Amino acid sequence: MAGNELRVTSSKNSIFKARPILVALWFSILFLPFKGAKAALILFVVLSTSIVLSRSLLSYAKSLREKGQAVSNRIRTIKLSTRSLFVARYSLLLILIALPFFVRDYLLDIAILTGIYIILALGLNVVVGFTGLLNLGFVAFYAIGAYTYALLNTALGIGFWPSLPLSVGLTALSGFVLAVPALRLRGDYLAIVTLGFGEIVRLVLNNWDSLTKGPNGISGIEPPYLMGISFWRLSNYYYLILIFALLTIVIIKRVYSSRIGRAWIAIREDEIASSAIGINTPMYKLYAFAFGAFWAGLAGALFAGKMQFVSPESFTFMESVLILCMVILGGLGSIPGVILGAIILVILPEVLREFQLYRMLALGSGLVLLMIFRPRGLFGGKSVSLRS
């Protein structure tokens, strides 16, 4: 009797329990009107064989997964000796510094883009990963940072360095302004309000022709100069990005392990409990929003300086989703995980150029699969819960 009660039915693999032929037939019928009979037939054959195959592989995969779990647990518990960590870190740094001497401009370009996305993803990670607040309009801050520098530079002729604090400060301020009212909401409603904020910012940029030149965007933005060095050259810009990315990592890491960071984690894990032990939760959530936005502003200014052109097209909702994917893929709340997530999601599409069309398709299904099978991301930390 007791055994009966204890039986747990896993709904996760319900799709594999159904008859494979019927499942394949069902999907093919759903597919039929969109691409015609021939494609549906091909899909049917592919699906039914792959479901049959995956079923037989499933038991094997299960044992493999258990093994994998053990391995990844072991990896997590391995304490690298300080010395080997030191060596690994500095050799990586050396490789990064030496990179421009070895690789072509194209790869350097990707490296620069990766750096910008690392800054962005780490910023979003503060809000989503550390504090557990879903922000679907993060790209708005990125846009504000980029447009502030673009406008200051093209309209008033202010250089990169003087306008950097302005654009970063303005972005942090806008994070603050959004957060003050929005943080009264929780969970999914907060997510939707941030999404709305992102869309409003994009629509304003798109329609305020006299200031932002609308959909044409702003061109002719100057790249940064510093003491006679122009960062127009790719390798110079690469070092600039490298320095800023390292700075971001170091600062976010320091803040994460400070009192503020621990308060964020506490809020993420249990808001009521953390306010009960005296954490001023609205205040710390505000910090998280403004602090996250700050990095987006930095990334935006760097992006504008790199591209020398900004237009609303770069700041769509899909961009927000992409950054969110970087954070989720690598592992919510884990700094190395997020960095890895950003690297993967920038480099993978470049490697798979032929499949460019399928990029978003894969991103969408990847999100669903991640949520179902690895909600903590590939390299996720111990207990990260996205709670409402």
Next chain:
Amino acid sequence: MLAQQIINGLTLGGVYAIIALGYTMVYGILELINFAHGEIYMLGAYAGIIFFGLFTAIGLTSYSLPLSIVLTLILSIIFCSSYGFTIEKIAYKPLRKAPRLSPLISAIGVSIFLQNYVMLTQGATDRVFPYLFGAAGFDFIGARVTYLQSFIIAISALLMLSLHFFVARTMIGKAMRAVAQDRVMASLVGINIDTVISTTFVIGSGLAAVAGMMVAMYYGLVNYSIGYIAGIKAFTAAVLGGIGSIPGAMFGGIVLGLVEAMGAAYISSEYKDAYAFVILIIILLIKPAGLFGKSTEDRYK
């Protein structure tokens, strides 16, 4: 001029209201913002074009136009309901016990997937729905009402009424309300939760299919990306009326349609899409329970 805007607003509002019903029903039962719902509406528009094209090809439209429209509508409803059903089984059911934001992220994934799926299979360019009714219409208190507009308004009203009776009077409607109130309790009194949730998705998707096809007929052009913005607007309508409340969604949809028509006519048509977001944010900040919603504490906590 004003009467004309009201008619235009009602037409749009009817469509928003029908889509909003899908959001509100799913939210009422699962507390999930079904981000993919707008995509179902887009699929409905495409299904309308595809099935109508099929009927044109076999000559049914020249034989009887009303019959082919009704058949197209029925086929699109079945088609979209199947998609809704499948999406729930794949993307939401495994996450029923997960933290609340996981299914939301999964829903965003589904939405992106469907958009690109349609773009890849149907092409990125606009698809055209044949211009059936022309500009023919009648004058009504100084406004020009096309037959298509009156058709859309009538169908929306009919669907809203029948849904209202379905939820209020039938056994499964009762079960839906019970699940919305307390899922565990409902399962204890013998209600099959899975069936109720599937039914909700099937009905919501069917409604979205109708909305999609009506919009395809109204504007004549369909694009793979129409679902996102329409979805957000319909969600706004649902929140405006009080999410979880069916009459609220109807009311919210119509109000939103009117606001948009008025705003486009009297303020600025460039920011047409922004009104919904502004309303959404204002409503959420001032009265998160919406106009009709019960202000249950945990609704926004």
